[in-house]
Amino acid sequence: MSRTPEAVYSRIRREVADRADVLWDVALALHADPEYAFAEHHAAALLTDELERAGLVVRREVAGMPTAFTAGSGEGPPTVALLLEYDALPGLGHACGHNLIAAAGLGATFAVHTVLDALGGAVLAVGSPAEEGGGGKALEVAAGVFNGVDAALMFHPGVYSWRRAPLTAQEQHRVGFHGRAAHPTGNPTEGIDALAALVELFNVLAALGRRLPEASHIRGIVTHGGTATNIVPEYAEGLFGLRAATSRALDDLGEQLRTCAEGVALATGTRVTVERATVRYDHFRDSEVLSERFAAHLARAGIDLTAPVPGVHLGSSDIGNVSVRLPAIHPFVAVMDADGSDHTPEFAAASASGRAREVMLAAAEALACTAADVLHSADLREEAWARHREAAAAGR
Known part of the structure; x- marks a missing residue:
């Protein structure tokens, strides 16, 4: 050379x-x-x-x-x-x-x-x-x-x-749960609590986090949790940051987030949307x-x-x-x-x-x-x- x-x-x-x-x-x-x-x-x-x-x-x-x-x-x-x-x-x-x-x-x-x-x-x-x-x-x-x-x-x-x-590779995803508003005492059975679904997603992701590989994690915050304490939230939203050692592992992590969110939506009767919220950084x-x-x-x-x-x-x-x-x-x-x-x-x-x-x-x-x-x-x-x-x- x-x-x-x-x-x-x-x-x-x-x-x-x-x-x-x-x-x-x-x-x-x-x-x-x-x-x-x-x-x-x-x-x-x-x-x-x-x-x-x-x-x-x-x-x-x-x-x-x-x-x-x-x-x-x-x-x-x-x-x-x-x-x-x-x-x-x-x-x-x-x-x-x-x-x-x-x-x-x-x-x-x-x-x-x-x-x-x-x-x-x-x-x-x-x-x-x-x-x-x-x-x-x-x-x-x-x-x-x-x-x-x-x-x-x-x-x-x-x-x-x-x-x-x-x-590491990283990106952020916005997860929104869509439910149905109701009065918690007047007609509670007609409501579908979107915030409860979002909270459940945090619980599921906490369990997932205990078995993720080195350098992989999901951290989230609540960006919208409802409009009043006397209304069952019809919409709730979280922003989740994902990191992984490689871009390929980040793809896998994104799929896991989507699977968890869809599972929670199915269990709670809500509808969920998952979308990337930021520019992706490759590893x-x-x-x-x-x-x-x-x-x-x-x-x-x-x-x-x-x-x-x-x-x-x-x-x-x-x-x-x-x-x-x-x-x-x-x-x-x-x-x-x-x-x-x-x-x-x-x-x-x-x-x-x-x-x-x-x-x-x-x-x-x-x-x-x-x-x-x-x-x-x-x-x-x-x-x-x-x-x-x-x-x-x-x-x-």
């Missing part, structure tokens, strides 16, 4: 170092002005302006989303995508460190852009809104944004430094060969990545939808110690710390060097795709 010339790596490192202050200013600007799903207007404007100023061809409002964008340079194939996230968490700001993801992706894009003359191919920065809720990357996949892309690369700040992300399928390249490049900065702890899952992300379509990486790099957690005020503060700056710059360099490897080596691309197809065929 041919090796990327050292001169290319040196140019990448120099480009990231020269832009270090600019990249950190971007990260801090995003951190100071947190914006939420599909409303990241200032973030998208800031990032696209920087990319356009560097000479990349910017397309705004891609996939029908006002805050999604792409920025390309060069001509593929091959083409490598660098992913930027920039949405925040309501009430917590950048407590997941997306300001660092955006800045690192920006820096990596700049660096690859400057070395395309030595590599050939194309680089595509993909700005993806609403990772925290809404699934910007899922919508971009469906719209064909990643068609013709050979690999998709990003990193995520965290409390662990892991080569790959153990991210993350790591491109091991590319993650190993990233880890090797990151080690140059003194940051060592390990395998994730067995049995630990860190939620879900729309990067999963990208990873089931093409080789992708999503390593975690710690910006605070493992005794903390993301989605906390402490993590939001860590995302603007000196350690965060060092991690962001090291990740930008490692992402760019990995992207250069993808563009330079046909053998690496072929190996990544071969392993990707094997994993898909096995349902992993």
Whole structure:
């Protein structure tokens, strides 16, 4: 497998170092002005302006989303995508460190852009809104944004430094029971209690949960339970979140939810509707060969990545939808110690710390060097795709 010339790596490192202050200013600007799903207007404007100023061809409002964008340079194939996230968490700001993801992706894009003359191919920065809720990357996949892309690369700040992300598949379903209203004392036998049916579904799902496989669960809330205490509820509705280790297991879990709901409806004389309420997030399928390249490049900065702890899952992300379509990486790099957690005020503060700056710059360099490897080596691309197809065929 041919090796990327050292001169290319040196140019990448120099480009990231020269832009270090600019990249950190971007990260801090995003951190100071947190914006939420599909409303990241200032973030998208800031990032696209920087990319356009560097000479990349910017397309705004891609996939029908006002805050999604792409920025390309060069001509593929091959083409490598660098992913930027920039949405925040309501009430917590950048407590997941997306300001660092955006800045690192920006820096990596700049660096690859400057070395395309030595590599050939194309680089595509993909700005993806609403990772925290809404699934910007899922919508971009469906719209064909990643068609013709050979690999998709990003990193995520965290409390662990892991080569790959153990991210589950997830979706939400809305379950509605339809009964018949009645007065509980005037004509109680004429009523069909939809709320009682919904409560019974919770009981059935609690029993089901005790025998679900690792990483699978169903959690629900009541979103509508009636209109008055002196009326038998004719309609009741719950919202249920489903997670599973793989997308195939999530399909099975969805069928189990539907079977349970239909059984409860039959037993209670109600009618039930079950529908998906959110964009589906597929499980993350790591491109091991590319993650190993990233880890090797990151080690140059003194940051060592390990395998994730067995049995630990860190939620879900729309990067999963990208990873089931093409080789992708999503390593975690710690910006605070493992005794903390993301989605906390402490993590939001860590995302603007000196350690965060060092991690962001090291990740930008490692992402760019990995992207250069993808563009330079046909053998690496072929190996990544071969392993990707094997994993898909096995349902992993």
